[in-house]
Amino acid sequence: xxxxxxxxxxxxxxxxxxxxxxxxxxxxxxxxxxxxxxxxxxxxxxxxxxxxxxxxxxxxxxxxxxxxxxxxxxxxxxxxxxxxxxxxxxxxxxxxxxxxxxxxxxxxxxxxxxxxxxxxxxxxxxxxxxxxxxxxxxxxxxxxxxxxxxxxxxxxxxxxxxxxxxxxxxxxxxxxxxxxxxxxxxxxxxxxxxxxxxxxxxxxxxxxxxxxxxxxxxxxxxxxxxxxxxxxxxxxxxxxxxxxxxxxxxxxxxxxxxxxxxxxxxxxxxxxxxxxxxxxxxxxxxxxxxxxxxxxxxxxx
Amino acid sequence: xxxxxxxxxxxxxxxxxxxxxxxxxxxxxxxxxxxxxxxxxxxxxxxxxxxxxxxx
Numbered sequence: 001x002x003x004x005x006x007x008x009x010x011x012x013x014x015x016x017x018x019x020x021x022x023x024x025x026x027x028x029x030x031x032x033x034x035x036x037x038x039x040x041x042x043x044x045x046x047x048x049x050x051x052x053x054x055x056x057x058x059x060x061x062x063x064x065x066x067x068x069x070x071x072x073x074x075x076x077x078x079x080x081x082x083x084x085x086x087x088x089x090x091x092x093x094x095x096x097x098x099x100x101x102x103x104x105x106x107x108x109x110x111x112x113x114x115x116x117x118x119x120x121x122x123x124x125x126x127x128x129x130x131x132x133x134x135x136x137x138x139x140x141x142x143x144x145x146x147x148x149x150x151x152x153x154x155x156x157x158x159x160x161x162x163x164x165x166x167x168x169x170x171x172x173x174x175x176x177x178x179x180x181x182x183x184x185x186x187x188x189x190x191x192x193x194x195x196x197x198x199x200x201x202x203x204x205x206x207x208x209x210x211x212x213x214x215x216x217x218x219x220x221x222x223x224x225x226x227x228x229x230x231x232x233x234x235x236x237x238x239x240x241x242x243x244x245x246x247x248x249x250x251x252x253x254x255x256x257x258x259x260x261x262x263x264x265x266x267x268x269x270x271x272x273x274x275x276x277x278x279x280x281x282x283x284x285x286x287x288x289x290x291x292x293x294x295x296x297x298x299x300x301x
Numbered sequence: 302x303x304x305x306x307x308x309x310x311x312x313x314x315x316x317x318x319x320x321x322x323x324x325x326x327x328x329x330x331x332x333x334x335x336x337x338x339x340x341x342x343x344x345x346x347x348x349x350x351x352x353x354x355x356x357x
Binding site: 002007008010011013014015016017018019020021022023024025027029032033034035036037038039040041042043044052075078079 | 326327328329330331332333335336337338339340342343344345346347348349350351352353
């Protein structure tokens with residue numbers, strides 16, 4: 001593809017960069033192991049992004065083109081994939097965070113297979129003061145952050161940051177209806193690798209119900225939120241326990257479910273029989289601390 | 302050191318060949334400065350991330 005005439009011709013119209021392992025600023029990507037194409041317009045604004053190998057295969061199958069011809073075709077289509085992400089961000093601010101403008105951003109992210117999802121999450125929080133409902137904009141940013149965390153290689157720091165974002169939102173907007181939308185992202189994404197989900201949820205519920213506020217509406221909101229979290233947690237525990245019953249001893253994800261249920265000894269046994277690798281190191285380190293602490297706590301009772 | 306006529310001819314040929322080498326139609330690495338440059342020049346651009354140069 002690189003030494004082709006097609007690429008040389010394309011370079012007369014479009015500047016081309018092989019970026020190695022560096023992602024352009026604002027183009028945070030999910031699944032770094034793949035080969036991606038990002039297309040920018042003449043103002044340097046992001047028009048589209050895609051997993052190039054998949055798209056090349058599609059083009060070649062559909063149109064019977066050569067590899068370089070397929071690349072040119074994908075780039076040509078990409079150059080017409082306006083509006084740019086920046087234009088959509090400007091529209092969001094101009095329309096004070098309208099649902100249509102938010103929808104435009106969401107569709108763009110979907111079309112770009114999640115590229116720039118974290119950037120848009122941060123944008124929604126940053127743009128909140130310019131919108132009609134700043135808390136809603138912030139909540140939408142958190143929901144996008146959760147979607148990004150859920151669609152990438154396991155990242156301990158990203159889960160912790162998401163939990164902090166949700167905690168901060170509930171603290172700042174205890175009576176906002178969006179609080180309820182953050183229960184699932186908290187339990188299912190931010191606490192996906194947490195040890196003892198029921199215990200963690202109880203701590204959240206206690207914190208929320210004892211939060212000091214002068215607003216009766218906020219007190220009621222926090223009470224309902226705590227209840228909603230505990231109900232959701234119960235459902236998650238049932239789901240995890242059911243899944244565990246059908247799993248083989250060395251099945252993928254078994255230790256995570258044991259940890260999620262807070263089964264301390266079984267988690268430690270599982271860890272002892274497992275080799276901890278890369279992304280799991282900080283998570284397993286947490287479990288290695290939390291499980292003995294729970295056993296010690298139980299022995300005191 | 303004195304350069305002989307043959308050496309000069311060889312050097313001239315080598316520099317001529319060097320000048321005729323076609324430049325690559327793409328840039329490698331330094332993606333942020335690449336994008337700043339294309340923006341300043343008002344040209345559309347593409348970035349290939351994680352591209353395998355060996356199999357390219």
